[in-house]
Amino acid sequence: MQNVKSDILTFRGSHYDYGVAVGKWMQQNEMLKNREKEWRKRVPRFDIDIKETQAIFQQFAPQIWEEIRGIQDVLNIPTRQAILNFAHYRFTTLPDSGCSVYVGDHYLVRNYDYHPATYDGRYQLFQPTDGGYAQIGPMSRTTGRMDGMNEHGLVMAYNFMHRKKPANGFVCYMVGRLILEYCRNVEEAISLLKRLPHRSSFSYIVMDASGAHAIVEVTPRGIDVRYDQTCTNHFKLLTHENRNYTKESIDRLARLEAQIPTNAPDKFEVFQRFNDPNYEIYSKLFKSWSGTIHTSMYDPTTLTAWISLGESQTPVAFNFDAWLKGQPVEHATLHGQLDTDIHFATE
Secondary structure (H helix, E strand, O other), X not given: XXXXXXXXXXXXXXXXXXXXXXXXXXXXXXXXXXXXXXXXXXXXXXXOOHHHHHHHHHHHOXXXXXXXXXXXXXXXXXXXXXXXXXXXXXXXXXXXXXXXXXXXXXXEEEEEXXXXXXOOOEEEEEEEOOOOOOEEXXXXXXXXXXXXXXXXXXXXXXXXXXXXXXXXXXXXXXXXXXXXXXXXXXXXXXXXXXXXXXXXEEEXXXXXXOOOEEEEEEEOOXXXXXXXOEEOOOOOOOHHHOOOOOHHHHHHHHHHHHHOXXXXXXXXXXXXXXXXXXXXXXXXXXXXXXXXXXXXXXXXOOOEEEEEEEOOOOOEEEEHHHHHOOOOOOOOEEEEEEOOOOOOOOO
């Protein structure tokens, strides 16, 4: 069992200055060095086009492009390297991964299942002053988000579906960031997902402060929307797009639905069942790119977020509404335990 930690960092200011702050944080850890090792071990199976990537960011996310410039200026790296590591727009794949989500009555709970060596180990609260919405959630690949909530109470999480037939487009963690950055509600999130170019196939789960929610099934070739409360790693509508092997995902979905109490379950009980390995939703398959790294929960009506690293942890709560009004957060780090010897990307 390994002790792990995630930094909690807050920032108010422009996207460029936020990028500068992120770049300075990266200078203090091993993330960029580990990323370069990762690229050398598996040559990227996609191309980088500087002009086209800049153009697509000017169309969809000009502020985030300024954030990337801030990181680049601090780290003093070429534009191509900055795009490779931080832009997450790719031309022409992802390993298999897990993730489980439950949408309750005004809350969302998810397990983030992936490979620890890709995990940034940073929980970020960011309030921009130059456009875009303030957001809270764990960082993914520096500029992305794998789940989170914004100032309007829009909550986002995603689940991997398959890596067949990729196309030119944004990868999942940048898509998640764009949803939080530019959408106020479920309707706007669905509209954005329909307009974005997508690299691979994912389900994006969104919920807003009104209680509306949706599971948006996305591939580079099409999109459909369903309104279930649960999601693992197979499509229910775009079934022709599913990978050949979906048994593990179907079985995990059945376990998830069997473990959720009936009659308006308490959200903390749901959280516990996601986070405790005894309930068989939490996964320890870290070497197979599908071990549970964190369990998170969001309440869009109160703008409260909870997260725990690793298994069987008491969740740490963040009053995002209070932070938006100027109050500091109470914690500097998150701590937990993972049953693996694989380290985070920052170590």
